[in-house]
Amino acid sequence: xxxxxxxxxxxxxxxxxxxxxxGLQHTEDICCDGAGDLFGxxxxxxxxxxxAKRILDGLQAQCGGKTCHFLYYAFLAxxxxxEMKLLQYIRQAFRLKGEFLHHLSExxxxxxxxxxxxxxxxxxxxxxxxxxxxLKGGMLYCPLAPTCCVVPVMAPHFVKRLGSEEWVIHDRRRxxxxxxxxxxxxxxxxxxxLQRVDVSEQEEEFAALWKQYYRTIAxxxxxxxxxxxxFMPKKYWPYIIEVRDGENSx
Amino acid sequence: xxxxxxxxxxxxxxxxxxxxVSCSSSGSRRENKAGGIGNGAYGGICHTWSADxxxxxxxxxxxxxxxxxxxxxxxxxxxxxxxxxxxSPEEIAELxxxxxxxxxxxxxxxxxxxxxxxDETTELLIRTAKTLRExxxxxxxxxxxxxxxxxPRLIRELGKYVDRMSVNIELPSSAxxxxxxxxxxxxxxxxxxxxxxxxIAERKENRKASRKAPAFxxxxxxxxxxxxxxxxxxxTILRLSEALYxxxxxxxxxxxxxxxxxxxxxxxxxxxxxxxxxxxLYQADWLLRYYQFSADEILTDAEPDFDLxxxxxxxxxxxxxxxxxxxxxxxxxxxxLRVPGIGVTSARRICAARRSAWxxxxxxxxxxIVLKRAKYFITCRGRFYGESDRPDYIRSRLLDAxxxxxxxxxxxxxxxxx
Ligand code: SF4
Numbered sequence: 001x002x003x004x005x006x007x008x009x010x011x012x013x014x015x016x017x018x019x020x021x022x023g024l025q026h027t028e029d030i031c032c033d034g035a036g037d038l039f040g041x042x043x044x045x046x047x048x049x050x051x052a053k054r055i056l057d058g059l060q061a062q063c064g065g066k067t068c069h070f071l072y073y074a075f076l077a078x079x080x081x082x083e084m085k086l087l088q089y090i091r092q093a094f095r096l097k098g099e100f101l102h103h104l105s106e107x108x109x110x111x112x113x114x115x116x117x118x119x120x121x122x123x124x125x126x127x128x129x130x131x132x133x134x135l136k137g138g139m140l141y142c143p144l145a146p147t148c149c150v151v152p153v154m155a156p157h158f159v160k161r162l163g164s165e166e167w168v169i170h171d172r173r174r175x176x177x178x179x180x181x182x183x184x185x186x187x188x189x190x191x192x193x194l195q196r197v198d199v200s201e202q203e204e205e206f207a208a209l210w211k212q213y214y215r216t217i218a219x220x221x222x223x224x225x226x227x228x229x230x231f232m233p234k235k236y237w238p239y240i241i242e243v244r245d246g247e248n249s250x
Numbered sequence: 251x252x253x254x255x256x257x258x259x260x261x262x263x264x265x266x267x268x269x270x271v272s273c274s275s276s277g278s279r280r281e282n283k284a285g286g287i288g289n290g291a292y293g294g295i296c297h298t299w300s301a302d303x304x305x306x307x308x309x310x311x312x313x314x315x316x317x318x319x320x321x322x323x324x325x326x327x328x329x330x331x332x333x334x335x336x337x338s339p340e341e342i343a344e345l346x347x348x349x350x351x352x353x354x355x356x357x358x359x360x361x362x363x364x365x366x367x368x369d370e371t372t373e374l375l376i377r378t379a380k381t382l383r384e385x386x387x388x389x390x391x392x393x394x395x396x397x398x399x400x401x402p403r404l405i406r407e408l409g410k411y412v413d414r415m416s417v418n419i420e421l422p423s424s425a426x427x428x429x430x431x432x433x434x435x436x437x438x439x440x441x442x443x444x445x446x447x448x449x450i451a452e453r454k455e456n457r458k459a460s461r462k463a464p465a466f467x468x469x470x471x472x473x474x475x476x477x478x479x480x481x482x483x484x485x486t487i488l489r490l491s492e493a494l495y496x497x498x499x500x501x502x503x504x505x506x507x508x509x510x511x512x513x514x515x516x517x518x519x520x521x522x523x524x525x526x527x528x529x530x531l532y533q534a535d536w537l538l539r540y541y542q543f544s545a546d547e548i549l550t551d552a553e554p555d556f557d558l559x560x561x562x563x564x565x566x567x568x569x570x571x572x573x574x575x576x577x578x579x580x581x582x583x584x585x586x587l588r589v590p591g592i593g594v595t596s597a598r599r600i601c602a603a604r605r606s607a608w609x610x611x612x613x614x615x616x617x618x619i620v621l622k623r624a625k626y627f628i629t630c631r632g633r634f635y636g637e638s639d640r641p642d643y644i645r646s647r648l649l650d651a652x653x654x655x656x657x658x659x660x661x662x663x664x665x666x667x668x
Contacts, residue, residue, distance in 0.1 A: 099606065131352060160282055164285050206348050208257070209345070214298065217268045217306065227299075228300070
């Protein structure tokens with residue numbers, strides 16, 4: 001049997017739940033909807049909060065919260081064939097219970113932790129590198145194109161920090177975003193038509209001050225481009241206003 | 251806001267502040283309040299990296315570069331002809347909040363020349379901090395400079411609003427101060443430092459009684475030393491740092507290789523900032539703070555200066571062949587930390603992993619532990635994987651490794667921001 005889910009984390013866990021229920025020996029694969037031609041017997045599993053919660057609660061109770069954390073972050077890394085690898089991880093976790101995470105020499109544990117680390121690192125990096133622009137009307141807008149799906153896990157940080165502002169963080173690659181209206185943050189789809197923005201009057205001025213600041217603090221004698229690129233990979237540059245236009249990359 | 255004037259002031263005042271190396275935004279858990287903006291991230295966050303590869307996390311500027319003092323090494327000294335500017339508390343507060351909203355920065359690091367008098371300067375710093383906290387409702391990170399010679403009462407007042415304070419010692423000895431910073435004395439530097447320390451200690455006491463006791467410099471105090479402007483040995487500097495950590499409970503000592511930006515009869519004729527020496531000091535400082543080394547273990551009477559070719563931990567290990575190699579499955583955490591090439595993360599990982607199984611050389615690799623250097627100092631289940639354990643052989647291999655890794659930037663800047 002091939003289980004098909006909607007691409008979300010809860011959808012995936014619902015598929016795992018069903019697969020488990022039907023007996024794992026019959027599970028050929030778990031696939032994201034639209035992942036290509038699928039041959040063989042398929043079953044679409046809609047995302048179901050109750051099923052997902054059963055698995056997460058079970059993991060939490062038997063193996064501790066960290067196990068769930070790694071699972072979620074590893075899922076967000078969107079690595080090829082993540083579904084079966086993560087299924088293996090979940091099975092191992094339920095088998096080994098409390099001691100599970102110490103088994104670093106188990107390939108499933110090790111790999112999942114590597115993936116989770118990838119997501120965690122990118123999240124941390126982008127918490128600093130994300131740039132908001134003020135739009136007409138005062139809303140703050142932050143466009144990104146991250147490698148891992150980190151926007152949902154970045155949001156809580158900004159809810160605490162910018163709690164009295166209205167803002168949106170937009171993942172342009174996945175066309176999703178988190179919108180915060182001063183009360184709660186919700187995950188939203190952002191269709192292509194909404195991808196143009198109008199910035200406020202003072203936006204350009206503050207951006208110019210920031211770029212000037214950035215230019216001034218560089219110590220010319222210690223110029224070190226490889227080092228800068230190592231910390232601030234080029235793939236993020238299009239959204240980082242102080243280096244975006246190339247004037248500071250010279 | 252007059253944008254072009256602002257642009258100009260910002261340029262002058264950030265240019266004059268850029269050699270101050272401290273940029274850390276860590277150590278504060280300040281929480282946002284209802285209707286407020288900002289909070290502290292305990293681990294610190296880098297927001298950008300300048301073209302020289304340094305992490306930028308704070309808006310680091312001077313309130314003013316006017317200064318009544320005349321420190322020989324400083325571009326802001328009274329006798330130096332340069333363009334001067336000054337920002338008002340309101341301007342600084344607005345700039346900080348607008349930069350913060352856009353997620354350019356974690357907060358503000360405000361320093362200043364001595365404007366009219368130390369007390370008057372500090373009063374303006376207090377007004378800035380107060381405006382940010384009370385009017386702008388800003389709860390992000392604030393680091394401010396303690397000006398030598400300020401009345402302790404004002405230092406106390408400032409400490410109520412900021413997360414971190416630093417009084418810069420700059421020159422590691424009294425003789426150096428007399429020569430290069432004649433208006434500063436050991437006493438007028440140490441007085442504000444001690445005041446901050448007792449403020450922090452009192453807060454800790456008050457917190458025990460009530461969790462709501464007001465904050466006072468929650469991220470602690472730091473200082474900066476200039477390296478290479480005076481003839482002080484590395485040992486003198488490291489022992490000073492050790493004393494500052496132990497006696498004044500500083501959070502960090504920053505080291506700044508002297509950049510010969512100025513000329514003067516009392517200044518050394520350097521052409522290059524002593525960067526490698528600065529790097530060795532950071533490594534040794536790291537050993538003091540996280541690896542339970544003492545200054546006298548790292549540098550001895552016989553060798554008061556660093557070996558510029560080899561890092562201080564390796565030098566120590568090579569001086570103590572009687573201790574090595576150690577068995578990776580048995581050595582205490584403390585001992586693992588003393589193995590060259592094994593850091594805090596690796597040591598923790600080893601301790602966690604060996605609880606469930608005996609570790610082989612291959613498992614170590616799998617754990618992501620780099621063995622290039624460590625292999626000469628360890629055994630795994632009794633086996634030694636270095637080719638030879640002769641100190642001179644190991645030394646030459648380590649030198650090769652250091653050469654190859656010389657410009658491994660991660661290593662060079664390890665610990666500069668944390
Ligand atoms: S007091 Fe500070 S700003 Fe003034 S000259 Fe000395 S080092 Fe420079």
